[in-house]
Amino acid sequence: MTGFAAAAGALSVEAVGVSMRFGDVVALDDVSVRVEAGTMHALLGENGAGKSTFVKCLMGFHRMTAGQIVVGSREVDVRDPRAAHAHGLGMVYQHFTLVPSLSGAENMVISRERVPTVIDWQAERAALARFVDTMPFTAPLDVPVQRLAAGERQKLEILKQLYLGRRFLILDEPTSVLTPGEADELLGTLRDLTRSGRLTVLMITHKLREVSAFAHVVSVLRQGRHVGTGRVADLDHGSMAAMMIGEKTVRAGTERGNAVGSVGLRVQDLRTPDRTGRKEIVIDSLSVRSGEIVGIAGISGNGQTELMEVLTGQRRPQSGGIRIDGRSYVPSRAAVHATGVRCLPEEPLRNACASRMSLAENLAFRTFDRTVDGRRRFWLDRPALRSRARDLAARFRIHAASVEHPMASLSGGNVQRAVLARELTGTIRVLIVANPCFGLDFAAVAEVRSRILTVRNSGAAVLLISEDLDEILELADRILVMSEGRIVHETARACADAAVIGRHMAGRP
Ligand SMILES: Nc1ncnc2c1ncn2[C@@H]1O[C@H](COP(=O)(O)OP(=O)(O)OP(=O)(O)O)[C@@H](O)[C@H]1O
């Protein structure tokens, strides 16, 4: 058979009394949420509240400890993702699952449940064209996926889900890799699909703005429990935030001191090929003074990742180099220690953690071979390691069952907090961070930004690479824009104009 399974329309899905335990960790406790057919339903909650666990139960990635799932009016057994798919449920992951070297059309056809051994591409293409004709939006189908922008890939993911006949679609933080414009377009598309009765959407997000602008209904989880569901039209941001965090208070912002010193970090004459090997990253000169935050704005994929890799020592540049406090610097564990350089790379679970080691061990990475007074030590002081970890976990509000649990069992936002806790303590000369608030809940965002300002005020040179322009505008003293591997624009904080910066980001100055 060619073509797609014609979807009969949006599905309702109800979770009844869902509980999920991992050993003695209760991730979900008796959660009942009904998502009505043809609605866009947002799922809110602090880092570690259980959002990802909840949707993984719906999709059959976890076998829930207790509870039922009702699809339409029937109780169903989602024992694995295949079963969930068969019932019309689908999920779009935060990290793309499309095969980069294949085109959109090829990706769609090969992801069908039953793909014939010999594919009749002509017939498949015709069927695909007929399917796309019935869609209110489209995405490039004939170019390799790796050449598409993040927003286009995300749309292709959704097109693929519809092509596969999904009628209930789950998205876990779908807009975190998109620009604000792309995010609005994507969410608008999803809302139109729900309105037309084609699809039901359950979307996890940390952005209250997106909830009020696009969702019809919102449910909130707190510490594994369902604390409420309501119509978005009846709720303002204050009440949604209060449902999320309960009685806790959000840390107040930090004042910006002004005492700029000598150059702490300098990158000079840097040349390195980009990931695809087709373009070059060229940075003639980039310097950050102590007591200054330099923000690099840019749409992902314009050389920021490669720059970060050079700065953290994961990539050897073709030419050029780094200087810290005027001295040549080649990133290594010893050099990092001697110079007080701290880094928060992208995808911290992969790039800055040992995911199978415990939270305590990961928190100690920089210090486990040092005594309190900084001398080298040759054996591990386990109790001290644990008590230091507990202290850091409390100060940075890292939510984990215990510091002995493996890093990989932490929720996304808590991995981020753990790496920040490690990198933002001690004496810091130079701080290099990429998207520090990626995946954090709003209270944690306020807290982390305030800590970055504190580090700056204490005299560190801070390089902040971020795809979130609002974050750059809030934190940076000086703003650079990176596009096509180069710094294409520079402005001081006082003269920063978001519209001008946005145009440079898009390559249309
Ligand atoms: N495989 C696992 N083993 C042990 N504990 C787990 C596992 N997966 C999740 N947990 C725990 O379940 C709780 C909820 O995690 P979950 O990932 O669902 O949170 P979340 O709401 O998605 O948070 P975030 O906003 O940070 O992504 C956390 O305390 C986490 O440590």
Ligand SMILES: [Mg+2]
């Ligand atoms: Mg999550």
